Amino acid sequence: MLTLTKALYDQIVGHARQDHPDEACGVVAGPAGSGRPERFIPMLNAARSPTFYEFDSSDLLRLYREMDDRDEEPVIIYHSHTATEAYPSRTDLSYANEPGAHYVLVSTADTDDAGPFQFRSFRIVDGEVTEEEVEVVAEYV
Numbered sequence: 001m002l003t004l005t006k007a008l009y010d011q012i013v014g015h016a017r018q019d020h021p022d023e024a025c026g027v028v029a030g031p032a033g034s035g036r037p038e039r040f041i042p043m044l045n046a047a048r049s050p051t052f053y054e055f056d057s058s059d060l061l062r063l064y065r066e067m068d069d070r071d072e073e074p075v076i077i078y079h080s081h082t083a084t085e086a087y088p089s090r091t092d093l094s095y096a097n098e099p100g101a102h103y104v105l106v107s108t109a110d111t112d113d114a115g116p117f118q119f120r121s122f123r124i125v126d127g128e129v130t131e132e133e134v135e136v137v138a139e140y141v
Contacts, residue, residue: 001133002102002121004028004037004076009136011040013119016080016106019045023053024106028076029067036140037075037102045079052091053079076121078104085109086118088129096124102132 008028016024025045028037041063046056067073077098081089086105088096096103107118123130 001135002037002076002104003135003137003140005140006136006138008037008040008076009119011042012076012078012104013106013117015042016078016108019080020108021050021082022048023050023080023082025053025055025079026077027063027074028078029070029072030075032071032073035075035100039072050082074098074101076102076104078106080106080108082108086120088122088124093124093127093129096127099123099125104134 012026012028015026018024023045024042026040026042029039029041030036031038043055043059043063045053047054079092084107086107088103088105092103103122103124105118105120105122109117119134121132121134123132
């Protein structure tokens with residue numbers, strides 16, 4: 001199960017809506033070994049595409065060096081789907097190389113704030129996708 005604060009949830013959804021119609025992407029880092037998402041890090045979609053996302057390689061290298069310096073790891077890797085459901089595509093599976101991370105997908109297919117959108121979390125290990133529950137809390141205990 002993925003547990004995250006309402007503030008982080010709102011930041012992820014806000015980033016997805018802000019970058020629409022392009023896919024948004026980013027990371028939520030946390031203390032190494034804790035499994036606790038804490039630091040929201042929105043990234044630039046280098047592809048600038050409504051159907052595809054790609055982290056800029058230099059931004060990603062800088063992020064991993066920064067997380068290493070801070071003794072952090074990527075707890076959540078997120079991106080949005082702008083016209084389809086929040087479920088990992090074949091391309092998403094090919095990019096999933098952090099077996100310990102929660103892969104969050106947000107569908108922004110309805111962006112007028114009146115209709116539903118999807119916020120779903122998955123574990124992806126060796127191409128196997130397992131959906132998990134998401135618990136949003138006011139703060140961690």
